[in-house]
Amino acid sequence: MASQRTVLVRRETCCTEYHQAVELVGKRWTGAILAVMLQGGPMRFSAIAQAVPALSDRLLSERMKELEARGIVERRVGGASPARVEYELTEMGRDLAPALSELEAWAHRWLESP
Amino acid sequence: MASQRTVLVRRETCCTEYHQAVELVGKRWTGAILAVMLQGGPMRFSAIAQAVPALSDRLLSERMKELEARGIVERRVGGASPARVEYELTEMGRDLAPALSELEAWAHRWLESP
Numbered sequence: 001m002a003s004q005r006t007v008l009v010r011r012e013t014c015c016t017e018y019h020q021a022v023e024l025v026g027k028r029w030t031g032a033i034l035a036v037m038l039q040g041g042p043m044r045f046s047a048i049a050q051a052v053p054a055l056s057d058r059l060l061s062e063r064m065k066e067l068e069a070r071g072i073v074e075r076r077v078g079g080a081s082p083a084r085v086e087y088e089l090t091e092m093g094r095d096l097a098p099a100l101s102e103l104e105a106w107a108h109r110w111l112e113s114p
Numbered sequence: 115m116a117s118q119r120t121v122l123v124r125r126e127t128c129c130t131e132y133h134q135a136v137e138l139v140g141k142r143w144t145g146a147i148l149a150v151m152l153q154g155g156p157m158r159f160s161a162i163a164q165a166v167p168a169l170s171d172r173l174l175s176e177r178m179k180e181l182e183a184r185g186i187v188e189r190r191v192g193g194a195s196p197a198r199v200e201y202e203l204t205e206m207g208r209d210l211a212p213a214l215s216e217l218e219a220w221a222h223r224w225l226e227s228p
Binding site for chain 2: 020028108109
């Protein structure tokens with residue numbers, strides 16, 4: 001525990017990147033999208049939309065563009081016509097799994113309904 | 115890695131709590147406040163404000179109230195006059211350390227300037 005706390009403050013520059021990271025994954029719906037994408041391989045837009053049904057297509061499209069711009073998601077166009085567009089987490093994106101599953105474990109410990 | 119991913123989707127109800135958690139810690143400035151408070155024991159408002167200088171007192175006060183309402187932070191009034199008001203993470207709040215330090219480690223791996 002002590003060493004984990006130390007990590008959070010070790011360097012003056014730590015907070016800039018950490019602060020970016022926490023607000024990046026915590027941006028409205030981004031955490032939910034990442035959880036869905038961490039389940040597996042490439043996904044079509046419609047499959048992501050179906051897995052996060054409360055999110056509008058417009059907002060999902062905005063979030064996917066942000067995640068792509070950040071290097072967390074890769075967009076691939078394949079096949080002939082109609083082109084098959086798929087999204088997949090990059091290595092950077094998949095590397096969020098430990099942090100997000102710790103957060104999910106915390107949520108189960110503390111936020112679950114009795 | 116596979117088992118971590120499984121955790122994120124194990125149950126239908128998982129996403130509700132996880133979704134709450136990720137947007138709770140990712141709310142503007144909340145992640146930064148939590149990182150500061152994970153450094154140690156009770157802190158006065160002014161010490162937290164000093165550690166997150168870009169945040170206004172008004173917004174910090176709002177965030178502290180939210181964290182207190184959530185059960186993540188405890189506000190204690192002690193001493194005689196003037197009363198000494200201090201804030202400390204509860205057990206629930208301290209238990210965020212593993213998730214936030216994983217996120218900080220990710221930030222160092224992927225967001226650090228070259």
